[in-house]
Amino acid sequence: MDLKDMSVPLSFIQGVMERMEMILAAQAQKGQPLTWTESREGLLMRHIFSRLNAISKPNVGFRTAFVPQAYPPCTLPFSALTKIMLKDLRLETHHKGKYLILRCIVPSYRLINVMSIVEDECGDVIMLTLRHQDESRSWDEILGCGMILAVKEPYLRRMSDGTNGIIVDHVSNYKHISMKDNLTPDRWQERPPECYEKATTCNITGKELAKENMHFSAISSSYTEGLSRCPTEEELCTLKLNRSEAYFMTDHLESALLDIESVEKMSKPEDNLLLDKARVLYEMQKFREYCDTLKPLAVKDPKNEELRKKLQRGIDRLIEQERGRYKFSKLYDEVTMLRPPVLDHATYIGPVAVKSADHRGRGLFTTKEVKAGDLLLCEKALGLAFVDTSAPNYRGTLLVNAQQGTATIGGQVDLLTIMIQKLQKNPSLIPVISELHHGSYEPVGVSFVDDAPVVDTFLIEKVLSLNIFACPLTTRDCWFGSITKNDVRINKSNAKLGSCGLWKVASYINHSCNINAQRSFIGDMIIVRASRDLAPDTEVFTGYDMPSADGYDELQKKFQHYGFECDCAICQDYRDTDKETHIKRNRLIAAASEEIERLTRSKTAKAEAIVERLAACYTKPALEVPRLGLWDIQFQLAEKYSIYFKPEKIVEFGLKSLESLGYVIQGGEIPCESVTLKVIQWGLMMPLVLRCWALLSLSYHLVAPELEGQAKAYAKITYRVCIGEDETFDKAYRELLL
Ligand SMILES: [Zn+2]
Structure with a gap:
């Protein structure tokens, strides 16, 4: 990881410093009871003004995100927690074993996080901040006026603007609840007529919501609701297929596939169902299954040109995935067209495997002899935060860690949200991320509670801080430009980068200044090739930073963050x-x-x-x-x-x-x-x-x-x-x- 700082206005830095000091000072108030410094009306007015501000000036200035002190996500079901009221909360405290029931009383807004004012059943009010929410969802769908939320193990914090608020750091620590949920207080419970709606009416409502692009609401409040209303077999199929479509639209790929497969098992599947299934499989990068699903359809209908093209697309991906053969000119074409540059190509993992690398933890090793220039892997990012510093609406994001006293500019804040959302929507990825190097951070070891995945924000944050790579849009344009200008001796080509990504297999490659492989990028694909001839079972090394004749101490400082000292031949010789x-x-x-x-x-x-x-x-x-x-x-x-x-x-x-x-x-x-x-x-x-x-x-x-x-x-x-x-x-x- 080699994100570099960029120029930031001084006044902005001063503002950040003040807020950082405030956060550190607030920690001294840990355990003190919550007191209200503002009336309900005052708080509401201030919120409304901030909201207007956010709406009228959505793209102004730098954004700042503060890294709070880490605490684990809740791993207990609601049934094992006890309810607490706002007035009983303590400052700077993680309320283990408790939950809050809150109702949103004003429209929300979003800066980096989604914020609104909520009340509890005693009528006390406070600001609620939901971190790491889906960028594609509207504020109202995330935290709309009148919504009721159950927040597990709440954390009350002194906010950086001096007020108190509840911040939900882990997306799995809260859920929306319906009027008729047992957790909803009696006095808030209404019995709206839709409670008695039949499954088919739920389906109609769901489709209307979907038309309005409110796919999340369609999933939870309509289709899922309809499935609980004793649908006929036909209604059940329709509800599941519609829900699968909404899941697909919101990137819940695993759930989308489950719904389709459950309908597929019920009767002989129709062609449309198989086409839908193939679409999900493609997005999940299961190209072999994608081709197997489409092949019988193409055989049945040989003149269908569209179908033939779809199948060919799958075959092209299989050739990439299994043989490592890419048409790189196509990758460059896509890079010029797609923003973010997430390419339509498959991952190839070549003759390499992850193995124990003694004191270096795990590393990547060759499984057979390779020659200089051979492709070791060409991997799609698990997540990519693309930062286009030249875009007219570019906004720098500053990630501030008050505890460590560090600040980083770049895509890390966005990448954290991207990864959290991806894991919440596709929980089978949780163990993949938890397995990556996370230093001394202790993961919770529970993946599901109350039928929902447990997503640990601080674990992902740690994993990202140790495993991501800064990346140019393409290495060719970035690096080649500097070679011809003959100024790579001081390799500044990375200095202006803000984009970064996480690549699962590539992240296992350890550092050496004396590299035997080189990484490069085209969009969200990382390409690693051998830079020397390598015998089987050789550990593959790339450089986190370029070595130079006189930069030894500076170089070692950069590795401190990763917790190692380089012991390559160059560094050893320097010491000797x-x-x-x-x-x-x-x-x-x-x-x-x-x-x-x-x-x-x-x-x-x-x-x-x-x-x-x-x-x-x-x-x-x-x-x-x-x-x-x-x-x-x-x-x-x-x-x-x-x-x-x-x-x-x-x-x-x-x-x-x-x-x-x-x-x-x-x-x-x-x-x-x-x-x-x-x-x-x-x-x-x-x-x-x-x-x-x-x-x-x-x-x-x-x-x-x-x-x-x-x-x-x-x-x-x-x-x-x-x-x-x-x-x-x-x-x-x-x-x-x-
Ligand atoms: Zn070294």
């Missing part, structure tokens, strides 16, 4: 090398850099002499420990010679620079003794290696034409490793040589 040698190397690097800058066509000896002295400061073989500082200088020299059009020198220092990274290359020296150029062993992959091969190829064109194509072929493999694909290599290569 005495201070004197470090000083000497740094002095020579600076001197060489200066001399290369001054180098002219005829005066080259001095620069080369310094580079030679620098090379003498490295004792361990480059094969074991890549010599980053030396590589950098040697490549700078090769680049400089390209300005003076000295192909022999470019080849000499280009090859030397690759050797400094641990590459073992046979042939290629000028004068040329052999007509083959062969990489016997791949070294450390750095962004500029691609440009190095391009320069070599260009130089061979002039002095050893038979080697030009071979060098270009290595440039192509390097491109595939770094960019993720090589379909766009030829066009990019021409640009690279400009």
Whole structure:
């Protein structure tokens, strides 16, 4: 994870600091009884003004989300909890074993969270905040005026604006209840006529709600209600199929499939039911079952062009999923069209498996021999928060952790909500997320209570903080742009990123500065390719950050968050090398850099002499420990010679620079003794290696034409490793040589 800070207005930061201090100060009031500083009318008026503000200026300024102190979600059913009233609540306290019954008395609004004013049956009022609500739902559907809610184990908190409020951090800690629910207080119970509606009337109401896009309400208050009203077999099928449609529309894919399958079992399924089933299976990325469902239909109706296309779409996904064959040009096309860039492609997990990696916990290992450039995986994100900083309605989101004193800008807040919603709607994913690395956080170990999934906000937050990757829209555009501009030495390409995502298998890959694989992105797909030839059962490493010759301490600081210290060959060597040698190397690097800058066509000896002295400061073989500082200088020299059009020198220092990274290359020296150029062993992959091969190829064109194509072929493999694909290599290569 490498989200970087971006510029934020100072006044905004001051405001955040004040609110942070207020939150920390409020913790001192823990356990004190709740007192009302405002009248009911005052609270309502303030809410109405805030709501108007939110409606009139929906896209202004930064948004801030504060990370509260972690506490577990409730794992007890309502029957095991006792009711509590607002007046009995204590400040900054998690009321274990209790529940509140609240009625919303004004229309709600949303900033990051959905907020409204609620009362209990004593008539006391307070602000209620529901965190991590579905972005696609209307405020009224989430927390509408008159709705009754049961909130488990409420947490009363001093809000960042100084007032008191109840914040529901875990989406599974509350539910809407109907008038006739046993939990609803007697005095609130009405017996509206619809209580006596028949199943078929419920179905009609549900369809009307669905037409209004109120699919959530259609599911709970109509179709599900109708199913409890002794429907006939025909009514039951209709209700379930309509509910399945509403589930599908709201991404409750597992529930949508269950409803369809239960109808499918009742009688010989109609074609439409099978088409609906296939649609759900496709969204669930069950492409084999999707194809199996459609095949009999296509056989029965061979002239149906639409059906044939649908089946072909499934077959294309199967080829991706099972063989790792992608048409990357299609992925790029979709990236330009889709926002968020969630692509219509399948996940391929290649010759790799998750295994124990000793002190590193778990890691990803090769299951067979692979060559540099081979695809290890091409995985769709479980969740992606796309932040388009160039969009006119762009709003930065600041995630503030008052306890840790940290703030991060980017998509993390949105990604947390995306993942929480995904898990609540598709509970089979809960164990998948719980299994990912979560440091010392203790998950609750209960997945269902009161027939609803238990979703732990703080667990997901922890998992995200340790497992997400920042991602560009495409690595090609982001990274290649900086290679041609020749400024990747300070790899700033990630600095302006706010987008981030979670990839299940890729998140098991551990860090090493001495990488043997490289990750790249196209939309929500992460692509990992081997950057060296790897034997079976080799642990795969990518870099969380790029190593540099002098950034050791800075680099280690970044790993503190993940709780490890890098013990790769480069870091070990850095620790083992005495201070004197470090000083000497740094002095020579600076001197060489200066001399290369001054180098002219005829005066080259001095620069080369310094580079030679620098090379003498490295004792361990480059094969074991890549010599980053030396590589950098040697490549700078090769680049400089390209300005003076000295192909022999470019080849000499280009090859030397690759050797400094641990590459073992046979042939290629000028004068040329052999007509083959062969990489016997791949070294450390750095962004500029691609440009190095391009320069070599260009130089061979002039002095050893038979080697030009071979060098270009290595440039192509390097491109595939770094960019993720090589379909766009030829066009990019021409640009690279400009
Ligand atoms: Zn390292």
